Amino acid sequence: MTRFYDRVVESSTTPGTGPITMLGPVAGFQSFASVFAISAYNLPYLITDGTNWEVGLGTLASAEVLDRTTVYSSSNSNALVNFTSAVKTVSIQIQAFLLNQLDAIANGNGVIGTSDTDTILFNSRIINANSVIVASAISSGTLGLDLNTGRYYQVSLNQSITTFTVANPSASGQSSLVIKFTANGTAYTVTWPTGTVWPGGTAPTMTSTNGKRDLIALMTDNAGTTWFGSVIGQNY
Numbered sequence: 001m002t003r004f005y006d007r008v009v010e011s012s013t014t015p016g017t018g019p020i021t022m023l024g025p026v027a028g029f030q031s032f033a034s035v036f037a038i039s040a041y042n043l044p045y046l047i048t049d050g051t052n053w054e055v056g057l058g059t060l061a062s063a064e065v066l067d068r069t070t071v072y073s074s075s076n077s078n079a080l081v082n083f084t085s086a087v088k089t090v091s092i093q094i095q096a097f098l099l100n101q102l103d104a105i106a107n108g109n110g111v112i113g114t115s116d117t118d119t120i121l122f123n124s125r126i127i128n129a130n131s132v133i134v135a136s137a138i139s140s141g142t143l144g145l146d147l148n149t150g151r152y153y154q155v156s157l158n159q160s161i162t163t164f165t166v167a168n169p170s171a172s173g174q175s176s177l178v179i180k181f182t183a184n185g186t187a188y189t190v191t192w193p194t195g196t197v198w199p200g201g202t203a204p205t206m207t208s209t210n211g212k213r214d215l216i217a218l219m220t221d222n223a224g225t226t227w228f229g230s231v232i233g234q235n236y
Contacts, residue, residue: 004044005035009091010064012047017080020047022064022090032090033063041069041173046093047083054081055093059172066090069171072148147175157181157206157214160188169224176219178232185210193218196227207235 009029010022025031036043041059045066048054054074059067074081134150136143141162145153148168169175181190187208196218198204207214215232 004094005030005092008032008035009089012088012090013085014088015083015085017068017082019061020058020066020068020088020090022066024064026089029091031063032060032066036060038062041170044093046091047081047088049083049086049088052076052081052083067172070148070168145177145179147177151177153177153179155179155181156184157188157190158184158186161190164191164193166193166218166224166227169220171223174219174221175224176217179216179218181206181214181216183207183209183212183214192229193224193227195225196229198229203229204231204234209235212236 007029008031009026010024010031011026012020012022014021022032025034032043038060041057043058043060043066044056045058045068046053046055047068052075054068054071054076056071056074057069059069061067068080071078071080076082134145134153136145136153136155138155138157138159138161141160142165143155143161143163144165144167146167147170166177183206185208188206190203190206192203196203204214204216212234213236214234215236217230217232218227219230220227
């Protein structure tokens with residue numbers, strides 16, 4: 001679950017794009033380990049050396065080591081920043097996309113949090129993030145899903161899928177999603193995400209009867225290198 005705390009700022013001289021080793025809190029501030037448990041994940045961080053910067057979610061691997069698991073935005077075209085050994089600050093930073101949801105929430109419809117264990121505020125109710133329904137469309141044979149937007153997708157299977165991607169799986173830990181495909185009366189095929197494996201080595205044949213639905217689940221425990229596919233049910 002994503003948590004936010006005040007006055008969490010540490011310094012670091014770690015170079016590169018890997019885990020950040022922090023050197024303790026800046027004067028007047030507190031350390032990550034003073035408010036987060038070791039192995040805590042979804043820590044909302046900002047790293048900056050005054051010129052280069054990176055905003056994302058991390059995992060506290062030890063009291064002073066932060067793994068940079070998900071980058072939301074950065075001065076390196078929203079990818080990991082290859083920092084030098086110059087002094088940097090590492091602090092808690094609420095992501096802009098969460099702040100943008102506050103306006104939607106104020107109007108009675110918003111979402112906060114997208115991990116498997118996060119909760120969300122939607123229409124003034126607290127529910128699990130897995131309850132968020134995301135409608136996605138196939139465009140020119142391509143289906144792109146983003147785990148930052150939800151974990152349950154509805155897709156009209158109105159053409160064959162030749163390119164299927166799933167963005168932002170957890171860099172450490174498990175990520176999963178469920179897709180409801182609705183047929184339109186024509187038989188179409190699905191090329192599943194690279195690395196997808198199926199029980200017995202056989203991918204499902206998609207239902208073609210108009211209006212019938214197939215429920216498919218995908219799960220990864222290695223940041224999307226391998227996706228374990230399973231059929232929840234077909235021809236509903």
